[in-house]
Amino acid sequence: MKPAGVESRRAATLAWYGLAVLLMTTLFALVVRQMLSLVAPSLQTSLGFTDLQIGMLQGLGMAIFACLASYPMGWLADRYGRRLLLAIGVAIWSLATFFCAFQDSFGGLFAGTIGIAIGEAGLAPIVYAMIPDLFPERKRHTANLIFYGGSLFGTGIGMALSGAMLEWLAASPGSLPAWLAGVDSWRIAMVAIALPGPLFFLLVATMPLGKPGAPPSRTLADGQRTTYDFLPYAKAHWRSLACVFSSIFAMAVAMTSGLTWFPIALPRAFGIDPATVGVGLGTAVTAATLIGVFLPGIALKLGQRMGGLPPIRVAGFFVWLAPLPAAFLPFVASPFQAYAVAALQGAMGVAGSALMPGVIQDLAPSHLRSRVLALLGIVNALALAASPLAIGMMSGWIAGPRGMLYSIAIVSIPSLVAAAVLITLAQRPYGATVAAIRSEFPGDEA
Numbered sequence: 001m002k003p004a005g006v007e008s009r010r011a012a013t014l015a016w017y018g019l020a021v022l023l024m025t026t027l028f029a030l031v032v033r034q035m036l037s038l039v040a041p042s043l044q045t046s047l048g049f050t051d052l053q054i055g056m057l058q059g060l061g062m063a064i065f066a067c068l069a070s071y072p073m074g075w076l077a078d079r080y081g082r083r084l085l086l087a088i089g090v091a092i093w094s095l096a097t098f099f100c101a102f103q104d105s106f107g108g109l110f111a112g113t114i115g116i117a118i119g120e121a122g123l124a125p126i127v128y129a130m131i132p133d134l135f136p137e138r139k140r141h142t143a144n145l146i147f148y149g150g151s152l153f154g155t156g157i158g159m160a161l162s163g164a165m166l167e168w169l170a171a172s173p174g175s176l177p178a179w180l181a182g183v184d185s186w187r188i189a190m191v192a193i194a195l196p197g198p199l200f201f202l203l204v205a206t207m208p209l210g211k212p213g214a215p216p217s218r219t220l221a222d223g224q225r226t227t228y229d230f231l232p233y234a235k236a237h238w239r240s241l242a243c244v245f246s247s248i249f250a251m252a253v254a255m256t257s258g259l260t261w262f263p264i265a266l267p268r269a270f271g272i273d274p275a276t277v278g279v280g281l282g283t284a285v286t287a288a289t290l291i292g293v294f295l296p297g298i299a300l301k302l303g304q305r306m307g308g309l310p311p312i313r314v315a316g317f318f319v320w321l322a323p324l325p326a327a328f329l330p331f332v333a334s335p336f337q338a339y340a341v342a343a344l345q346g347a348m349g350v351a352g353s354a355l356m357p358g359v360i361q362d363l364a365p366s367h368l369r370s371r372v373l374a375l376l377g378i379v380n381a382l383a384l385a386a387s388p389l390a391i392g393m394m395s396g397w398i399a400g401p402r403g404m405l406y407s408i409a410i411v412s413i414p415s416l417v418a419a420a421v422l423i424t425l426a427q428r429p430y431g432a433t434v435a436a437i438r439s440e441f442p443g444d445e446a
Helices: 004-038 040-047 051-080 082-100 106-121 123-134 137-171 185-194 197-205 230-236 238-270 274-305 311-321 335-363 366-397 403-440
Strands: 217-219 225-227
Touching: 004 040, 004 051, 004 082, 004 106, 004 123, 004 137, 004 185, 004 197, 040 051, 040 106, 040 185, 051 082, 051 106, 051 123, 051 366, 082 106, 082 123, 082 185, 082 197, 123 137, 123 335, 123 366, 137 185, 137 274, 137 335, 230 238, 230 366, 238 274, 238 311, 238 335, 238 366, 238 403, 274 311, 274 335, 311 335, 311 403, 335 366, 335 403, 366 403
Parallel strands: none
Antiparallel strands: 217 225
């Protein structure tokens, strides 16, 4: 029999290996997603797609079907195994990407993007549901922050890798095999990014499982035993769920508003080139991400020294700070000041948002965790749809070159305040829900 210390080190090694697999799989998914954006001009050139059709491929199909598939994928993952469903998701989006490469019509490509959306719909919910199975509570928040930060940086990495591949294909047509001569570079790129699919399928299918998450059961009055399913859970703890997810929605509306409209608002307000905005805003977002990912870990450690602070209170602290820099947005007098506001607001928003998966992990019993976390993706998708619409309507009512900046402030500041109020209101029912779950399902702590 192996000593306890050896078993503990082995379990820790397997857990970190599992997290590495989940991060690499997420990066693979992000490369696929970014490639769809980068090949849009090529699709218009080779297939004659309109801007509306490109918008439907990149937005409508992906957002709607990802939203629709998120909860069913979470349900299947909770019922039949998260590792299995994640591996199936990898297979689905890889095959759908391969399928896209051979399409010559809008309908065919739209069907392919739907397949990609369905395959990727369960990615974040399943991954965040698996992290508590891999890591004990004292290390879980660190693993969450690593995965959250890796996902944010993975978006940029995915864009860079996809762009580098397209540049190489455009600059080196002579280095390709003769049988590929005359084939559109976007088709070759789509096939190339689909090829690692079997490797990632095997990596996910063989990664460590951690603690088993079998659905517990409870005894009813008539002596029958039944699974404690989602609807009874949601009915019993609706206050916690409503406050937490409403806060997440309000925060996502505010954060999305800046990222979506700053590239348009700043050239209008200050007469600068859009490319300059891209560099400045990209630098601000990178700084916000770096600061925002590290702040929660520091705050949680300080909270432990103060006797222990639950993640929801730490998240609430950062959410309350987010409206402060946003309040200066209507008064910025230069692009630099606007970038500073974006960086500070973004850092607080990232810091608060990075802790929310851990908050939801604590709220949900293990056997329902994928389904509850699936709501996170649905809420973010709804915010992504609502925010551009709200600011677009608002800017139509406010004339002048700074009208868009004012519109961003009018939408984002109340949203941030609402997010802060809601996360504060959530703390008492959240504590009651966590206590009830740990009492009803002993040993089920995330």
